Amino acid sequence: MRLKGEMICVRDVLTGNQYESIRLASQMLKISEHRIRKNMDSGKVLRHKGRAYKFVEKTWGNKSTKTSIYKVAKMPFGKYKGTAISRITDKSYLRWLLDKTTLDSRLKSKVRGVLNKLNEANTQKQTEWD
DSSP: OOOTTOOOEEEETTTOOEESOHHHHHHHHTOOHHHHHHHHHHOSOEEETTEEEOEEEEOOTTSOOOOOOOOOOBOOSSTTTTSBGGGOOOHHHHHHHHHOTTSOHHHHHHHHHHHHHHHHHHHHHHHHHO
């Protein structure tokens, strides 16, 4: 029996991602906590925005838990889907992504970093030519 407010660690068995709590998984994946709990109870695959998840309760024992940082390495959608974000050189596409307000903050941060690197490389080329 779960107590109200009890922190339940969860793991997505399909992707292997582990989350410190249902709330954290909900915020990172933009899935309601209710749907995650329901998925854990049913044991079925949860489909959300074209992706599949299957959550199970993860016991941590007496060890303290640390939030595992969700790293975005590949583009999850669009014309560069599956491509490493660091390899995308289309500046107009990257700028367009940054203008999207519904984009996940971790993805936005990674895109901003790649765009800054591309801009720095461009200014270095210009200074070399001068």
